[in-house]
Amino acid sequence: MASENTRVAIIGAGVSGLAVSHHLNNEDTVLFDSADHYAGHCHSELVDGFTWDDGPHISFSVNNYVQDFLVDQVKGEYESVETVSSNYYKGHWIGHPSQVNLYQVPEPLRTQCLESFLATRDDQRAPKNYQDWLDVAFGPVFASTFPAAYTRKYWTVEPSQLSTEWVGNRVMKPSTEQVVAGATGNIGLATSHYVADKNTRYPSNGGFMGYMHRMAEAANVQLNTTVNSINFGNRELVLGDGTTVNYEHLVSTMALKKLILASVDAPDSVREAAKLLTCTNFLRVDVAVNHPAIRPETWVYVYDEDKYSVRISVTEKFGPNNAPKDCTGIQVEVYGSEYRACPTDFEAVKTGVVNELIEMCMIESRDNLRYVHCKFVPQGNPIFDHNRAPAMKEISTFLDKHGVQLVGRYGEHKYLMTDACIISARRVAARIGGGDGAQHDVSEVSLSAAG
Numbered sequence: 001m002a003s004e005n006t007r008v009a010i011i012g013a014g015v016s017g018l019a020v021s022h023h024l025n026n027e028d029t030v031l032f033d034s035a036d037h038y039a040g041h042c043h044s045e046l047v048d049g050f051t052w053d054d055g056p057h058i059s060f061s062v063n064n065y066v067q068d069f070l071v072d073q074v075k076g077e078y079e080s081v082e083t084v085s086s087n088y089y090k091g092h093w094i095g096h097p098s099q100v101n102l103y104q105v106p107e108p109l110r111t112q113c114l115e116s117f118l119a120t121r122d123d124q125r126a127p128k129n130y131q132d133w134l135d136v137a138f139g140p141v142f143a144s145t146f147p148a149a150y151t152r153k154y155w156t157v158e159p160s161q162l163s164t165e166w167v168g169n170r171v172m173k174p175s176t177e178q179v180v181a182g183a184t185g186n187i188g189l190a191t192s193h194y195v196a197d198k199n200t201r202y203p204s205n206g207g208f209m210g211y212m213h214r215m216a217e218a219a220n221v222q223l224n225t226t227v228n229s230i231n232f233g234n235r236e237l238v239l240g241d242g243t244t245v246n247y248e249h250l251v252s253t254m255a256l257k258k259l260i261l262a263s264v265d266a267p268d269s270v271r272e273a274a275k276l277l278t279c280t281n282f283l284r285v286d287v288a289v290n291h292p293a294i295r296p297e298t299w300v301y302v303y304d305e306d307k308y309s310v311r312i313s314v315t316e317k318f319g320p321n322n323a324p325k326d327c328t329g330i331q332v333e334v335y336g337s338e339y340r341a342c343p344t345d346f347e348a349v350k351t352g353v354v355n356e357l358i359e360m361c362m363i364e365s366r367d368n369l370r371y372v373h374c375k376f377v378p379q380g381n382p383i384f385d386h387n388r389a390p391a392m393k394e395i396s397t398f399l400d401k402h403g404v405q406l407v408g409r410y411g412e413h414k415y416l417m418t419d420a421c422i423i424s425a426r427r428v429a430a431r432i433g434g435g436d437g438a439q440h441d442v443s444e445v446s447l448s449a450a451g
């Protein structure tokens with residue numbers, strides 16, 4: 001069988017792998033990706049005039065380095081997007097974040113939420129899990145009606161099954177004054193867990209993937225090339241066609257669990273730890289509609305547990321070229337995981353999702369559908385359950401010994417956005433270059449560095 005040598009072997013040509021190679025000036029680096037395209041989760045597809053990202057993507061980075069980096073990748077051709085998000089609950093539209101827009105919550109629930117919030121303001125306990133965090137932040141009635149329901153839909157687990165490491169400033173913790181005022185009227189606070197200001201950006205052309213082309217064109221990417229097994233001790237990979245690749249440095253952006261399970265020399269304790277890591281997956285339902293968007297939202301969170309839809313996004317509100325003129329592209333995410341499987345009957349999901357969009361007045365009628373596609377996406381978000389932290393410790397100790405560099409949302413098994421992936425890639429490139437990379441810590445990406 002053939003064998004190759006490279007100084008830096010990178011598993012995965014998503015944003016993380018591409019950004020590592022870029023920050024090494026693409027010198028003596030090779031990226032292996034099992035897919036037939038680069039960009040990983042930042043991939044976009046053009047279908048019948050509609051551009052679909054792999055789940056809704058927008059850059060809300062507040063980090064100057066990342067902002068400049070991305071501007072450069074699209075040669076300055078990007079849109080500044082003013083996003084609007086809302087919540088849907090049993091026929092009611094509630095401004096985001098709903099905890100400071102209680103005035104749109106129907107009675108008697110509104111009063112119950114407010115009273116439960118006020119009655120628990122002395123609750124100063126240190127939260128042991130996300131359920132505690134919610135109860136302390138919002139009071140039990142709001143917590144159980146809204147975020148707990150959303151947690152079951154999005155994270156596929158009960159809030160008590162999650163730690164609080166990932167929360168950061170993703171979930172807005174309101175002051176008493178904000179909640180009280182928001183129960184009587186609009187206080188004009190339209191922040192979201194990601195969007196700190198209005199400075200969100202999106203490539204002008206080609207979907208979110210527009211950010212990836214320059215990096216990929218300059219890199220040495222081998223597509224349709226799966227890394228089948230890894231011998232960390234020998235610094236050797238085996239590819240799908242049996243080729244062995246010897247490396248000096250290994251960077252992995254593939255799912256951490258799969259990396260460990262593909263290794264020939266990880267001890268049993270590390271393999272057992274890896275088996276405990278879990279991720280959500282999701283169905284991406286792309287609904288192409290032949291009339292313009294009816295509602296103003298860029299995306300919507302759906303709280304109703306009897307609905308498939310978890311998050312709904314409107315593609316041409318990310319980038320105006322994402323849908324043909326006078327049409328709207330609506331993408332709906334339906335989540336699953338090892339804890340609770342995604343629905344497998346795609347036809348039922350498509351029918352159900354369209355019915356929900358009609359009920360929510362986001363589509364006029366079935367007659368307006370151009371097409372509805374449903375696709376299973378095997379990786380969504382790493383789940384911060386209570387197994388994660390001890391498992392990560394066991395795995396990191398082993399990989400550190402072999403100098404393996406982990407980058408990205410799935411490589412690091414953290415809830416990283418693309419900006420944090422880019423910073424993390426820059427840090428790893430600095431380490432490979434001989435430094436410690438400490439100056440490029442992902443904590444500098446203030447909004448998206450959880451975990």
Ligand SMILES: Cc1cc2nc3c(=O)[nH]c(=O)nc-3n(C[C@H](O)[C@H](O)[C@H](O)COP(=O)(O)OP(=O)(O)OC[C@H]3O[C@@H](n4cnc5c(N)ncnc54)[C@H](O)[C@@H]3O)c2cc1C
Pocket residue numbers: 011012013014015016017032033034035038039040041042054055056057058059060225226227228253254255333379380381407408409410411416417418419421
């Ligand atoms: C629904 C959703 C919405 C999101 N929204 C946003 C957003 O609005 N803004 C934002 O900044 N971020 C967003 N993100 C996060 C963003 O997508 C990720 O942070 C980023 O894409 C992770 O990139 P990555 O390169 O680390 O991983 P990936 O993109 O998954 O790339 C890893 C690559 O490794 C390859 N691979 C895996 N196994 C192997 C193997 N054995 N051999 C060879 N190749 C392999 C895969 O094919 C893949 O191309 C979102 C994520 C999701 C899921």
